[in-house]
Every structure is written in C-alpha cells, then in structure tokens.
Amino acid sequence: MEYDYLDFNIDDFPQEFEHDFNGVSFTLKIYYNRVGDSFHIDIKDEYGVDIVLGEKLVYGQALWMSVNDQRLPVVVLTPIDEDGEETEVSALNFPVRVKLAFLGEEQNDDIVVDNDDLALTDESDEETDDADDSTDADMNLYGNDSTVGGERG
Template identity: 40%
Template sequence: MDQRAVIDVDIGSLPEEFEIELAGSNVFLRFDYNGQGQFFTVDLYDNAHNPIVLGEKLVYGRRLWGDFTKPSIPRVDVVPYDISGKENTVTLENFGRTVFLYLMTFADDGVD
C-alpha cells in the first residue's frame, strides 16, 4: 500500500497551531472548528507569522489554497482525504480518525 505523508492535527486541542515545513518553506498552520457551520478551517502564516491565507475551509478531496495564486503559498498539494474510500466529507467525527490531511506525494519522495 502506498504511504503518503500526513499532517497530524489534534482536534482535541483546537484551536491548534504549529510550525511545519512545506515545499522547503517553514510556515505556521492554525486549525480551528466552526461549530455553527460545522466545518474546520486552517490559517496559513509565513515563518515571520504574517498571514498568507486566513479561514480556508477544509473540503474533502479539495486541495488547500487551490483558489489562490499568491507566491508565498507553498507549492504542495495538501488534501483532506480518506484512503479507505469510506468518507466523502470532513466532519468532527471523522477528521483525524479516517480523514487526514495528506501531502499528495509519496512519503519516500523526500517531502517532509
């Protein structure tokens, strides 16, 4: 089975923020949950903690930041996905259990 790199988000600690390397750049990601709308969001900041994209909604099977052309967005495909194929949405019940944020490259491709 193909192993893809996963960005691990602890939904029990929301809002959660951490630094990560994506496509050779250190960035900060901040995850939160909108209880009224029942969806997750992610904020993207550069390594100086300047906002790049705020409030990006996690949509199943859709690449994060795909609607933006800012050069400061890391050029890597991060996609909420369930490799088992059982899910087709991102919910409070499945995110971090069966639906994960995958880097859509192979883990052994040298992508951290």
C-alpha cells in the same frame, strides 16, 4: 496507496503549529466551526504574516488551489480518507479517518503545458452580430449605460 499526512495534536482545537514545507517554515492554525460543523485552516509565512485565512477543509479538494500567492508552499495538501468511506470533513471523522494528506510536492518541473490548448478567445465559426454596438466599457452588472439611468445625451 499510502500517503504522508500532516501531523498535529488532535486533542484540542484550535490547533496552531509550525510545519516546514520544502525547507520553509509556515505557521498553520486549524480550527473548528461548531455551527457549520466544518474545519478551517489559516496559513502564515515564516515571519508570521497572514497568507490565507479561513480556508475551509473540503473533502477531496486541495487546500489553497484557488489562491494565487507566491508565498504559499508548493504542496498538494488534501483532506482524504484512504479507505474511501468518507465523503466530507466533519467533527465525526477529522482528523481520525479523514486526514490532511500530501498528494504531491514540488512537481512543477514535471508538468508540461501545451499553450496551444489554452485558447483565451472563442474561435467559433459563428458570425458576430454587429447590430449590438455596446462596448465592454458601457456594460456593468445592471445592463449598459443607456438602460441604466438613461440620462445619456
């Protein structure tokens, strides 16, 4: 399968350039971390305001998918190797063999979500244990209020 790729100058890093996603201009900065042999990307909106800084390019993982920000472009931009021979993004292969590919744009209208499949609670048949009276408000990372500090009256 042939993809469209994000074009940029590969001669020197860091690379800062503008790109239009769906008619909106964004500033992208791709830079290399020599210590970790990794590449990272920043994205700014059309006004130069930071949206996401330091997103690591991970092979096969779409950029910005873990970020919930309406200012981000509606694109699926993923570091991949069309031949399938590479498994990571490194100075040895990026951006010659591994490139930032557009795997989809503006496909949200075609996505159908069945809300019945999005169960937020565990509806198992197991009975709840009423012996534990602690509430969520009493819980923290270290236990509940009676086990941490213990000065409760």
